[in-house]
């Protein structure tokens with residue numbers, strides 16, 4: 001970027017900042033309302049740098065803790081170029097999530113919007129969103145999982161684990177597993193060179209999510225746009241081929257087939273190729289990055305909590321003794337993993353892959369004595385609630401036992417929302433749990449492992465292990481829960 005463009009960019013940013021601030025202040029004076037307490041920080045940058053530097057460490061909590069102790073559970077800040085109301089309050093979060101489409105609408109940064117494509121579920125609104133959300137749910141619900149997806153999950157997890165030797169980057173293997181599973185679920189392809197290449201392009205797309213969406217400003221964003229084009233072309237080709245096959249009477253049992261049968265909001269008209277491609281592209285993003293990170297972090301927390309790992313091994317040892325090594329897992333096996341469910345739930349609570357969601361106020365909104373002005377961003381922070389000692393005893397420790405026999409928290413179910421809530425609640429919540437449970441089953445029954453070198457969990461731009469969590473594995477010939 002040349003210096004003139006940089007100057008113009010900064011000038012416009014600072015100008016917009018002051019304009020927004022003056023408009024909001026005038027608006028509030030007129031209406032005699034009050035903003036939640038807090039500070040907007042420096043012009044344009046606001047408190048973004050403080051937030052980023054906190055989230056690049058292993059302990060980002062002080063960023064929220066300091067502001068909550070100064071201003072309370074709802075405060076005003078200014079991040080990523082916009083004034084934002086930050087909520088660490090479970091009731092307010094619930095109000096925000098439940099009022100999606102009425103008082104608030106989802107709001108993603110420009111980079112993510114451009115890279116996802118306008119027909120992705122995450123960006124859809126209104127009745128079309130409602131219809132497509134339930135179509136997605138119908139492809140990841142318990143009965144589909146039980147009758148159809150569980151067998152694929154079991155097979156593809158085994159296939160991946162079969163190739164492990166010596167030193168393994170767990171984060172990478174987990175990504176391969178979840179990517180291959182999502183591709184299979186979407187369009188019935190087994191892992192091959194094509195899926196491997198597709199995954200490489202996908203990684204570039206995701207890298208571009210947290211950059212400034214100006215191609216001349218960021219080479220990461222430029223590469224992401226190119227990769228997005230390649231992914232869309234590859235998916236477009238599949239869609240066209242499958243349309244031809246359907247004309248010849250051939251049908252498959254996958255998400256793509258459901259999309260061909262869905263309508264695009266206009267009675268009698270199906271979805272166009274472009275709509276289907278955008279939809280699939282976003283589903284792949286939503287499904288694989290999140291679940292693979294949780295897989296990796298579950299293993300990290302278990303490694304650091306040997307008592308929990310032995311409890312888990314016992315549970316899976318019993319299943320293994322019943323079934324042997326070859327027979328694939330059935331729904332009843334999945335349902336007989338109570339401690340595994342505690343481990344998954346606790347990992348979701350403490351890792352907070354999606355630390356919260358951004359929304360935009362569609363009108364002036366009064367809540368808890370404050371006003372959120374129309375057009376402002378709000379951030380409903382799940383992380384702040386999940387790690388609050390008021391809601392979870394010893395909230396910052398990994399303790400899967402807290403979920404045994406009860407809801408795990410000291411108050412209502414509103415305080416545990418790793419999959420969000422309301423009309424945009426994650427349609428993959430059950431699928432993710434099954435994938436995680438099957439993965440843990442095969443991992444602990446086949447291998448023992450130790451970390452290959454120290455690694456660090458960081459939270460910006462996404463939650464990830466800095467060195468992809470390298471481990472040294474040792475294969476067990478026959479499972480023995482007592483053998484280390």
Ligand code: HEM
Nearest residue numbers: 121122286287290291294354357418419420424426428432
């Ligand atoms: C551990 C794994 C996962 C976590 C923690 C997670 C979390 C979330 C959260 C918090 C949201 C709500 C976003 C919002 O309200 O704006 C969401 C939405 C979504 N998730 Fe997941 N997710 C996971 C796995 C999956 C999987 C496996 C799929 C595949 C089907 C999936 C597909 C989606 C989609 C399509 C949306 C957008 C829903 C909408 O906007 O209507 N997720 N996810």
